[in-house]
Amino acid sequence: MLLFRSEEWVDVWCKRNKLERGEMLSLQQVWELSKLWYGNRMSLDYHGRSMEQVAEVFRQAGLMSKFWYV
Amino acid sequence: MDESLVWQGRHFVYSHFAETTRPPSVDETAAHFGISKEEASKLYKELHNRHALFLDLDKVAIRMANPFSGIPTDFKVHANGKTYFANCAWDMLGIPAALQCDAVIDAVCTESNDTVRLEIKGGQIISHQFTNPQSTSTQLLIHFPIPFARWYDDLVFT
Numbered sequence: 001m002l003l004f005r006s007e008e009w010v011d012v013w014c015k016r017n018k019l020e021r022g023e024m025l026s027l028q029q030v031w032e033l034s035k036l037w038y039g040n041r042m043s044l045d046y047h048g049r050s051m052e053q054v055a056e057v058f059r060q061a062g063l064m065s066k067f068w069y070v
Numbered sequence: 071m072d073e074s075l076v077w078q079g080r081h082f083v084y085s086h087f088a089e090t091t092r093p094p095s096v097d098e099t100a101a102h103f104g105i106s107k108e109e110a111s112k113l114y115k116e117l118h119n120r121h122a123l124f125l126d127l128d129k130v131a132i133r134m135a136n137p138f139s140g141i142p143t144d145f146k147v148h149a150n151g152k153t154y155f156a157n158c159a160w161d162m163l164g165i166p167a168a169l170q171c172d173a174v175i176d177a178v179c180t181e182s183n184d185t186v187r188l189e190i191k192g193g194q195i196i197s198h199q200f201t202n203p204q205s206t207s208t209q210l211l212i213h214f215p216i217p218f219a220r221w222y223d224d225l226v227f228t
Contacts, residue, residue, distance in 0.1 A: 004211045
């Protein structure tokens, strides 16, 4: 996942790499996702996530489009 | 392989990253658990197979334990008096989220090569500003190029 200063630069990158545009999120959206995704990563009790748990993280982060289907 | 060792191994790798900013070598992990180098290599491969970390399989060296990177990248995270490398623009935010600490992040925008500094404080992004003087303020974006269902097809690209 890469950082861009604007949508125009995303399009430049996609064209150069012959890829369709994926999903673009704001810093704030990714920060909220990060806290849900990585908040317990340092714990000894973290053993990964089931697909159901992944879907719940995306739901809590408001990521509901087909792109985020598990 | 013993399940307890697997998860203790995962925890050791993450704790080592947090403390030193780099992944433990196979030798360091073997010494920590009092096991042979071959057993430590097997442990790393088991964690790789479970997507708990990502190995450079040729060297049996840890390339990623997300959000931490085992190699230098364009995403530097200054936190707790140390400088970490994140794997990507998501993971640069993932490091302060994982460590639950304040951070200053220096990153490079793809294609435009603008340099940006972000500050995380008290669980919030409190600022982001370009550090190259010719750039003006804008809404930064993080691009996720491929859907979740395909993230693990090629983790380096993802």
